[in-house]
Amino acid sequence: MAKTKIRYVCANCGSVSSRWLGRCPQCGEWNTMMEEQAAPEPPKGIGTRQGKGAKPALLQDIAMEQMSRVRTGIGELDLGKSTLVLQIADAVCRHAGAVLYGSGEESAGQIKVRAERLGIMASNLVIQADTSLDAVLQEAKRRRPALLIIDSIQTMYSGDADGMPGSMTQIRESTRRLMEFAKTESISVIVIGHVTKEGAIAGPRMMEHMVDVVLYFEGERNYQFRVLRGIKNRFGSTNETGLFTMEETGLFELTNPSQMLLAERSANQAGSAVAAVMDGMRPLLGEIQALTTHSVFAVPRRTASGMDYNRLIILLAVLEKRVGVSLGTQDVYINSVGGLRVTETAADLAVVLAVFSSLRDMPMDSRTVVMGEVGLTGDIRRVPHALRRIKEGAKMGFQTFIIPKGNLDEIKEASFPQCRIIGAATLRDAIQAAFAAP
Numbered sequence: 453m454a455k456t457k458i459r460y461v462c463a464n465c466g467s468v469s470s471r472w473l474g475r476c477p478q479c480g481e482w483n484t485m486m487e488e489q490a491a492p493e494p495p496k497g498i499g500t501r502q503g504k505g506a507k508p509a510l511l512q513d514i515a516m517e518q519m520s521r522v523r524t525g526i527g528e529l530d531l532g533k534s535t536l537v538l539q540i541a542d543a544v545c546r547h548a549g550a551v552l553y554g555s556g557e558e559s560a561g562q563i564k565v566r567a568e569r570l571g572i573m574a575s576n577l578v579i580q581a582d583t584s585l586d587a588v589l590q591e592a593k594r595r596r597p598a599l600l601i602i603d604s605i606q607t608m609y610s611g612d613a614d615g616m617p618g619s620m621t622q623i624r625e626s627t628r629r630l631m632e633f634a635k636t637e638s639i640s641v642i643v644i645g646h647v648t649k650e651g652a653i654a655g656p657r658m659m660e661h662m663v664d665v666v667l668y669f670e671g672e673r674n675y676q677f678r679v680l681r682g683i684k685n686r687f688g689s690t691n692e693t694g695l696f697t698m699e700e701t702g703l704f705e706l707t708n709p710s711q712m713l714l715a716e717r718s719a720n721q722a723g724s725a726v727a728a729v730m731d732g733m734r735p736l737l738g739e740i741q742a743l744t745t746h747s748v749f750a751v752p753r754r755t756a757s758g759m760d761y762n763r764l765i766i767l768l769a770v771l772e773k774r775v776g777v778s779l780g781t782q783d784v785y786i787n788s789v790g791g792l793r794v795t796e797t798a799a800d801l802a803v804v805l806a807v808f809s810s811l812r813d814m815p816m817d818s819r820t821v822v823m824g825e826v827g828l829t830g831d832i833r834r835v836p837h838a839l840r841r842i843k844e845g846a847k848m849g850f851q852t853f854i855i856p857k858g859n860l861d862e863i864k865e866a867s868f869p870q871c872r873i874i875g876a877a878t879l880r881d882a883i884q885a886a887f888a889a890p
Contacts, residue, residue, distance in 0.1 A: 460485040461620040468621070488619050508552070508580040508591050512573060514564040535570055536669060536680075536696075536703055537601060537644060538563070545574035549598030552578045554588035556607030556617075583617060585610045585626050589633055597639065602630065604644040605659075627659045660684065678703065679731070695734070710737035710848055713790040719818035723810030725886075726850070727802030728823045728841035729794060735837065735844040737821065739789040740799065742806035747783045758788025760795075764803065767826055771804050774830030774879055777811060798835040800826040801854070804879065805886050814887050820852040821845040822886070830879045834858035846871055854885050 460469045463486050467478035475482050541551045551574070555563060560581045567573070578595065580588055585608040592600050602608060605626055606618040613625035627643065634641045643663065660666050666684040680694035695706040706712065714726065714737060723742045728735060747753065756764045764786055772779050786803060788794050801824035809816055823841055825833040835841070838859040845853060846868050855863070857875035876882035 459488055461488050466620055466624045508578050511567055511577040511579055512575055514560045541577055542572040542574050544599045545576050550576040551599045552592050552595055552597040553601045555581050555603050556583040557604055583607050583609050600639055600641045602643045604646060606646050623659060627662050631662055713738045713792055720815045722813045722815045723806055725802040725806040725816055726821045727799040728821050728845055729796055729799050730837055735840045738792040740802045740806045741787045741789055742810045743785040744782045744810045747781055753783040756786045758794055767800055767804050770826055770830055797825040798823050801882055808883060816886050819850050821850045822854040824856045832856045832876045832882060854882055
């Protein structure tokens, strides 16, 4: 038996070294050299399964496997896998042509069970349950489908590279071959990749540099919806995002996410403000809740859920210095309802007004939407796409909009006859407009 060799591969650039190094000599990154086993020659037969499992078959011809899930008795635990890729394959089959689905993770029978649950019976969807990239590409060249799907890149093995499936060398080489196939054969390829705990694609970062488009399908446990976000796109903008909800029969487009985020909002509650934020190029209305209580600690607590903690500290300092509100003895808690992650500064004004509302126990008008960046001097800075934000609010039935004074020029009040649009130059102006008196 050949002796197993050990080598070290950089997780950032994929460079190979025979010994461990603290700093990669190729890209200069520290502590990125990972140990990897490399056989003297590619293992024979590891990439191709023997028997009917490795043969491609039409989805409608695959026999249903008699499988039963082990039920734990805990409803929230008995969940299945994401179905986005299979739904994409079904849509392409109906509108563009045949699809070859190369699966290294699931058997053809497992995919058939999932397709039955989703009601997918495409006659030109071909399933090839195989871990050999060579076999999948050979079949793709023979069939010439409209789309090739690889699920997942970590399970595929290429005979042109050393290492086991999932190793950095295999991922890099497999990605290179898929890119070459897509360019030379003019066939679109979707590659599914696992992600690390940090949210990055597992394996060398070179994979992201090589491909044309990188899409992240995000969905935290406290999210009511899933987000399909473009990180890289050589053919267009990365500002667009797709929002979906997960139902029993698959993923469905979320056409009105603002309604979902505000569905359970109570009227006339102190400590609540509606912020108009942008997720890519899509306007969203979300509720920002604040709670201030007398602190029993020498240093008051500051807790932020759904927004940057350091940004909250800055806004509280501006509120105390520029408006004269004393927060030195108050614990402050901020929550972005519904799992909405607030990343842009246009939500600053909503956070400040929610804190002021809770501190003074004065509710804002429930039909008011606020937007604006709060500067260190207490001024309200203009925000991009103010018109889109107001249109979203007007569609939801909101009547009053407190916006930066600098955005008034681009807003034509004639377009919103039922709405009252107030421009605020400073934080004091915004508080006065929201509560009638500071």
